[in-house]
Amino acid sequence: VAGKSKVDDDVLDNLEEVLVSSDVGVDTTLKIIDRIEARVSKDKYLGTDELNVILREEIAGLLSETHLGEETEYNIPKDKKPYVIMVVGVNGAGKTTTIGKLAHQFKKQGLKVVLGAADTFRAAAIDQLQVWADRVDVPIVRQDMGSDPASVAFDTLSSAVTQDADVVIIDTAGRLHNKVNLMNELTKVKRVMQKVVADTPNEVLLVLDGSTGQNAFEQAKQFTKATEVTSLAITKLDGTAKGGVVIGISDQFKIPVKYIGVGEGIEDLQVFNKIEFVDSFFN
Amino acid sequence: NLSEKLDKALHVLKGHGQITEINVAETTKEVRRALLDADVNFKIAKEFTNKVKEKALGSDVLTTLQPGQLMVKIVKDELTALMGGETEGINLSGKPTIVLMSGLQGSGKTTFSGKLANFLKNKKSKNPLLVACDVYRPAAIDQLHVVGGQINVEVYSDKENNDPVAIAQAGIVQAKANGNDVVIIDTAGRLAVDEKMMAEISNIHKAIEPQETLFVVDAMTGQDAVNTAKAFNDILNFDGVILTKLDGDTRGGAAISIKSVVDKPIKFIGTGEKMEAIDVFHPSRMAERILG
Numbered sequence: 001v002a003g004k005s006k007v008d009d010d011v012l013d014n015l016e017e018v019l020v021s022s023d024v025g026v027d028t029t030l031k032i033i034d035r036i037e038a039r040v041s042k043d044k045y046l047g048t049d050e051l052n053v054i055l056r057e058e059i060a061g062l063l064s065e066t067h068l069g070e071e072t073e074y075n076i077p078k079d080k081k082p083y084v085i086m087v088v089g090v091n092g093a094g095k096t097t098t099i100g101k102l103a104h105q106f107k108k109q110g111l112k113v114v115l116g117a118a119d120t121f122r123a124a125a126i127d128q129l130q131v132w133a134d135r136v137d138v139p140i141v142r143q144d145m146g147s148d149p150a151s152v153a154f155d156t157l158s159s160a161v162t163q164d165a166d167v168v169i170i171d172t173a174g175r176l177h178n179k180v181n182l183m184n185e186l187t188k189v190k191r192v193m194q195k196v197v198a199d200t201p202n203e204v205l206l207v208l209d210g211s212t213g214q215n216a217f218e219q220a221k222q223f224t225k226a227t228e229v230t231s232l233a234i235t236k237l238d239g240t241a242k243g244g245v246v247i248g249i250s251d252q253f254k255i256p257v258k259y260i261g262v263g264e265g266i267e268d269l270q271v272f273n274k275i276e277f278v279d280s281f282f283n
Numbered sequence: 284n285l286s287e288k289l290d291k292a293l294h295v296l297k298g299h300g301q302i303t304e305i306n307v308a309e310t311t312k313e314v315r316r317a318l319l320d321a322d323v324n325f326k327i328a329k330e331f332t333n334k335v336k337e338k339a340l341g342s343d344v345l346t347t348l349q350p351g352q353l354m355v356k357i358v359k360d361e362l363t364a365l366m367g368g369e370t371e372g373i374n375l376s377g378k379p380t381i382v383l384m385s386g387l388q389g390s391g392k393t394t395f396s397g398k399l400a401n402f403l404k405n406k407k408s409k410n411p412l413l414v415a416c417d418v419y420r421p422a423a424i425d426q427l428h429v430v431g432g433q434i435n436v437e438v439y440s441d442k443e444n445n446d447p448v449a450i451a452q453a454g455i456v457q458a459k460a461n462g463n464d465v466v467i468i469d470t471a472g473r474l475a476v477d478e479k480m481m482a483e484i485s486n487i488h489k490a491i492e493p494q495e496t497l498f499v500v501d502a503m504t505g506q507d508a509v510n511t512a513k514a515f516n517d518i519l520n521f522d523g524v525i526l527t528k529l530d531g532d533t534r535g536g537a538a539i540s541i542k543s544v545v546d547k548p549i550k551f552i553g554t555g556e557k558m559e560a561i562d563v564f565h566p567s568r569m570a571e572r573i574l575g
C-alpha cells in the first residue's frame with residue numbers, strides 16, 4: 001500500500017492478500033475490507049499514511065478490550081484472593097512455558113504465586129512444570145503421573161488458601177477440542193475448583209500457537225463451551241507467523257488477547273499491545 | 284458444503300452441456316474460498332484454482348454427474364494428484380539406519396520419535412535406539428525416556444553434554460556397539476528464522492549423514508507452513524514430511540502448501556497421543572478432508 005494511491009480494486013486485492021496470508025481468514029478479511037470501503041468512498045485519492053491509519057483503526061476495532069482497559073502490566077484484581085488462572089489449549093501450543101513466564105512476572109510484582117501441575121497425562125509434563133517452578137522459585141503442587149487432574153486442582157487451591165497465595169496458575173494437559181471426553185474432563189477440573197474457592201477459576205486463559213490457521217476458531221468455540229474462556233495468549237510470535245486468527249476470534253467471542261509469547265526464555269512474554277500487533281502485519 | 288455451493292454457481296449450466304469461461308469464474312471463486320478456509324496458502328490456492336479452471340473449461344458437464352459434483356471431482360482429483368504418488372516408507376538402508384527428526388516447537392517430534400520406533404520394532408522387526416538431542420527444553424530428555432519406557436525401546440542420552448552433535452554421534456557409536464539397526468534422533472523444536480538453531484541442525488545433519496531426515500509439522504498450521512517448510516528444506520533437503528494431530532478437526536490445507544513448495548512426500552501422519560497412533564499417509568483421504 002505504497003505511495004499516494006487510489007483506493008481501487010488493486011489496493012484492496014493487495015490488502016486481501018496481506019490479511020489472508022497473515023491467517024486473518026477470509027470472513028474477517030472481508031469484514032475489514034467492507035468497513036474500510038464504507039469509510040473511504042471508492043476512487044477517492046488517499047495518501048498511504050491515511051489509508052494505513054484507517055486500516056489499523058478498523059483492525060484494532062475488532063480486538064476486544066480487557067475489563068481493565070489497555071494492559072500495561074501484569075495486573076491482578078485486589079479483591080480476588082487467591083486469583084485463580086486456569087490455562088487451557090490444544091497440544092503443544094505453549095501452555096506450560098507461558099505459565100512459567102507468567103509466574104515470573106507476577107513474582108516480580110511481589111505477588112505470592114502457586115502452580116498446579118494438573119497435566120497428569122503427558123510424559124514428563126509434571127517434571128517440565130517443576131523445572132519452571134524451580135527457575136521462578138515458586139511452590140508447585142503435584143501428584144503422580146496418572147492421577148486425577150481435578151484432584152490436583154483441588155489440592156492446589158487448598159494449599160494456596162493455606163499459604164495465603166495471591167495467584168494460582170493451573171496447568172492442564174493439551175487436548176484437541178473435538179475430543180468430548182477430554183473437554184468434559186476440563187469442565188470437571190473447573191467445577192472442582194469451586195468447591196475450594198467460590199467463583200473460581202477467575203480467569204480461563206486459552207493459549208493459541210501463533211502459527212495456527214483457521215482451526216483456531218473451532219478451538220476458541222469448543223474451549224469456551226467447556227470452560228468459558230476469558231482471555232487469550234498467543235505464542236511463538238518470534239517466528240514468521242502473524243497470529244491473525246486472534247482478530248476474528250476476539251471479535252466473534254469478545255475475548256481479549258492478554259499476552260503474547262515471543263520466545264522460549266523466562267522473560268519472553270509481553271502484555272498484548274494492539275498497535276504493535278497490527279503494525280506487525282505490515283512489516 | 285462445497286458440492287452444493289458449486290451446484291448453485293453452476294446451475295446456469297443446466298441444459299447447456301459445457302463449462303464455459305463465463306460461468307466458471309463464480310465456481311473457481313468458491314473453490315479458492317474453500318481452499319483458503321482449509322488453510323491452503325494464499326498464492327498456492329490461486330495457482331491451484333487456475334489449474335482446476337483449465338481442467339474444467341470445455342469438460343462435458345452433463346454426462347453422468349451434477350455439475351457441482353463434477354467440479355468437486357476435478358478439484359479432488361487434482362488435490363490427490365498433487366499430494367499423491369506412491370506411498371513412501373522410511374529409507375531403511377544404512378548400518379544402522381539413521382533418522383533425524385526436525386521441526387518447529389511443539390509440532391510433535393518427541394512423540395513421533397517414539398511412534399516411529401514402536402512402528403519399526405513391531406512392523407519391521409527392527410531394534411531401534413532413540414537418541415535425546417534436545418538439550419534445551421525443560422525435561423525434554425526425561426520425556427523421551429518416559430516414551431522409550433512405554434514402548435520398551437532404549438534411549439541414549441547424556442545430561443552432562445550440551446552439544447547435540449556430540450550426543451548424536453555418541454548415540455550412533457552405542458547403536459553400533461549394541462546391535463541397534465535404527466537410530467532415531469530427537470531434536471529441539473526451532474524457528475526457521477533462528478539462525479543459530481538452524482545452523483545447529485545443519486551441523487547435526489552434516490555430522491551424522493542420516494538416511495532419512497523428517498520434517499514434522501502440526502496439521503493445524505496456517506499460512507506460515509510454506510515459509511517454514513521451505514526454510515527447513517533449503518537447509519536440510521529433508522526426505523519426508525510427517526503431519527501430526529490429524530485426530531483433530533483441522534482441514535489440513537498446510538499439506539497442500541508444503542507439498543507444492545518443497546515437493547517432498549508426506550510419509551506418515553500422527554493420529555493421537557498414544558504410541559500406536561501413527562498411520563501411513565493417504566493422499567485421497569487427505570484431499571477429501573481438505574475439501575471438507
Ligand SMILES: Nc1nc2c(ncn2[C@@H]2O[C@H](COP(=O)(O)OP(=O)(O)OP(=O)(O)O)[C@@H](O)[C@H]2O)c(=O)[nH]1
Pocket residue numbers: 089090091092093094095096097098119122125172173174175235236237238239260261262263264268388389420472474
Ligand atoms: N519460539 C517460541 N517457542 C515457544 C513459545 N512458547 C512456547 N514455546 C515452545 O513450544 C514448545 C511447546 O511448549 P509447551 O509449553 O510444552 O506447550 P504445551 O501447550 O504445554 O504442550 P502440551 O502440554 O504438550 O500440550 C516448547 O518447545 C516451548 O519452548 C514462544 O513464545 N516462542
Ligand SMILES: Nc1nc2c(ncn2[C@@H]2O[C@H](COP(=O)(O)OP(=O)(O)OP(=O)(O)O)[C@@H](O)[C@H]2O)c(=O)[nH]1
Pocket residue numbers: 091092122174176386387388389390391392393394395417420423470471472473527528529530531552553554555556560
Ligand atoms: N492429539 C494428538 N496429540 C499429539 C500428536 N502428536 C503429538 N501430540 C501431542 O502434542 C504435544 C507436543 O508433542 P511433542 O512430542 O512434545 O512435540 P515436540 O515437537 O517434541 O515439541 P518440542 O520438543 O517442544 O519442539 C504433546 O502434548 C503430544 O502428546 C498427535 O498426532 N495427536
Ligand SMILES: [Mg+2]
Pocket residue numbers: 095096097119125171172173174
Ligand atoms: Mg504442557
Ligand SMILES: [Mg+2]
Pocket residue numbers: 392393394417423470471472
Ligand atoms: Mg520434543
